[in-house]
Amino acid sequence: MNVILSFIQAHLELTYVVILSIFLGVEVISRVPSVLHTPLMSGANAIHGVVIIGAIIVMGQAEADNYLALILGFLAVILGTLNVVGGFVVTDRMLEMFKSKKTK
Amino acid sequence: MLSLIYLTGSVTFIVGLKMLSNPATARRGNAVAAAGMTLAILGTIFLYEHNGRHLRNYGWITAGLLIGGVIGFLSAKRVKMTAMPEMVSLFNGMGGACAALISVVEFNHMIRAFSGGVEIDHLQLLIVFAGLIIGAVSFAGSVIAWGKLNGNIKDITFGGQHIFNISLLAVMLILSVYVIAAQPPFTGILFALILLLSLVYGVFFVLPIGGADMPVVISLLNSFTGVAAACGGFLYNNPVMLTGGILVGSAGSILTILMCKAMNRSLKNVLIGSFGGTHGGG
Numbered sequence: 001m002n003v004i005l006s007f008i009q010a011h012l013e014l015t016y017v018v019i020l021s022i023f024l025g026v027e028v029i030s031r032v033p034s035v036l037h038t039p040l041m042s043g044a045n046a047i048h049g050v051v052i053i054g055a056i057i058v059m060g061q062a063e064a065d066n067y068l069a070l071i072l073g074f075l076a077v078i079l080g081t082l083n084v085v086g087g088f089v090v091t092d093r094m095l096e097m098f099k100s101k102k103t104k
Numbered sequence: 105m106l107s108l109i110y111l112t113g114s115v116t117f118i119v120g121l122k123m124l125s126n127p128a129t130a131r132r133g134n135a136v137a138a139a140g141m142t143l144a145i146l147g148t149i150f151l152y153e154h155n156g157r158h159l160r161n162y163g164w165i166t167a168g169l170l171i172g173g174v175i176g177f178l179s180a181k182r183v184k185m186t187a188m189p190e191m192v193s194l195f196n197g198m199g200g201a202c203a204a205l206i207s208v209v210e211f212n213h214m215i216r217a218f219s220g221g222v223e224i225d226h227l228q229l230l231i232v233f234a235g236l237i238i239g240a241v242s243f244a245g246s247v248i249a250w251g252k253l254n255g256n257i258k259d260i261t262f263g264g265q266h267i268f269n270i271s272l273l274a275v276m277l278i279l280s281v282y283v284i285a286a287q288p289p290f291t292g293i294l295f296a297l298i299l300l301l302s303l304v305y306g307v308f309f310v311l312p313i314g315g316a317d318m319p320v321v322i323s324l325l326n327s328f329t330g331v332a333a334a335c336g337g338f339l340y341n342n343p344v345m346l347t348g349g350i351l352v353g354s355a356g357s358i359l360t361i362l363m364c365k366a367m368n369r370s371l372k373n374v375l376i377g378s379f380g381g382t383h384g385g386g
Contacts, residue, residue: 007227014338014346021347024118025354032125034366037359041323042192043124043134044356047117048199048329049141050348053148054206054336059168060152060159062209066216069209070161074168076205081172083199084145088138089180090191091124095131097185 039094046087052080109147110344116140117348121355144344145169190253193322196329197246203239203332204299207232210339211295226284228339233280235335236295237302242328244306249322252315261312269308276301317374320363324371327356 008015032040059073116136123133152159159165176195183191210232218224251257276298283294313321334349336342364371 003227011338011341014341014343017343017346018334018350021350022354025121025351025356026358028118028122028351029125029355029358029362032359032362033127034362036125036127036130037323037363037366038189038192038319039130039134040121040124041319041326041356041359041363042188043130043137044121044330044352044359045192045196045199045326046134047121047137047141047348048196048326048333048352050113050117050144050345051199051203051206051329051333051336053144053342053345054333054340055168055202056145056148056165057152057154057159057340057342058206058209059161059165060149061154062161064160066212068212070164072205072209073161074164076202076209077165077168078172078175079198079205080202081169082176083195083202084141085173085176086180086191086195086198087176088134088141089177090183090188090195091134092131093180093183093185094188095134098127098130 035098039091039098042087042091042094046084046091049080049084049087052077052084055080106147106151106153107343109143109151110342113140113144113147113344114347116143117344117351121351187254189319189322190250193246193250193253193318193325196322196326197243197250200239200242200246200325200329200332203235203329203336204243204302205239206336206339207236207239208295208299211236215291229284231335231338233284233298235332235339236299237276237280238328238335239332240299240302241306241309242325242332244303245310245325245328246306246322248307248310249318249325252310253318257311259312259314265308265312269305272301272305272308276305313374317367317369320360320367320369320371320374323356323360323363327353327360330354330356 029040055073055076058069059077062069062073117140120133120137120140123129123136149159149165180191214224214229214232248257279294279298283291310321330349330352334346334353337346337349361371364374
């Protein structure tokens with residue numbers, strides 16, 4: 001119990017951010033029409049690509065002699081970028097198709 | 105300055121998601137989120153400091169960004185319209201793998217620091233494990249979902265699969281608790297074992313689920329990856345990773361439920377329904 005309390009105390013802001021974000025995420029998309037489910041999923045997929053920032057930090061902090069960190073970090077940066085770039089581009093194409101269907 | 109950039113990034117994610125849930129603004133919403141992401145990435149590269157030190161290895165970072173960016177852009181541009189859901193699944197898996205790799209490297213750092221006499225922060229270790237397990241499950245599951253959607257992998261069920269999965273999960277969790285609580289000399293091996301088990305679990309989690317239910321599963325794995333990304337946010341005290349990850353985690357869960365409702369199914373039905381009935385499992 002003490003451990004949890006001290007953790008919350010040490011990360012008070014982050015804890016608030018987590019809780020508010022949970023509610024926000026629910027609120028923001030709770031009235032999405034079902035045609036938009038797949039594009040929204042794809043968009044959300046691109047957004048969790050923020051994990052790339054962690055990959056960049058890992059890569060940037062790796063010591064020059066720590067090959068494991070260098071190689072894995074490099075791989076993480078590539079995969080993360082794939083997630084971000086691919087995610088946004090695919091979402092855009094989906095929505096593009098969506099629009100052209102509508103105007104027909 | 106960097107906090108301001110991160111704040112902007114978080115706001116664009118929220119606004120972007122909001123706009124994505126409305127047909128009229130969806131495309132602009134995607135662009136808004138993409139712009140925020142670009143800003144956050146550039147800000148991290150040029151402004152991030154830890155204990156007064158800037159990042160190193162710029163060559164590697166740039167090369168990684170270029171390789172990933174070009175491959176991601178080209179494959180996303182070339183994919184056929186009908187193959188898009190499987191592409192999303194694959195990209196989602198990449199994100200999960202990225203989160204798991206971050207955990208591996210951070211664990212490696214902690215062990216190095218530990219052998220140098222630095223105490224291990226148990227809660228930080230917990231977050232590392234959470235990122236590792238969720239990321240690896242999401243990666244393996246997404247790859248299977250991708251294979252299923254393009255028809256390379258068939259539904260596979262066997263007797264007692266449900267029990268097998270649950271016991272696998274239990275073993276993983278017990279091992280993690282053990283490694284986090286104690287600090288045995290075999291930590292590295294156990295860590296690798298947990299990673300392996302997580303991958304296996306991800307495979308078996310998705311294997312029995314029918315092809316028609318794949319979008320729901322992808323959406324679920326999508327929210328998993330969001331949570332894994334948020335673990336990274338805790339690890340680096342990074343607000344944009346945290347908000348982005350949690351936002352996707354919660355929005356993804358709700359979206360999963362909405363998708364189930366649209367198909368007149370319940371989530372429970374999708375996830376364990378395949379064990380009863382025609383396949384004769386369980």
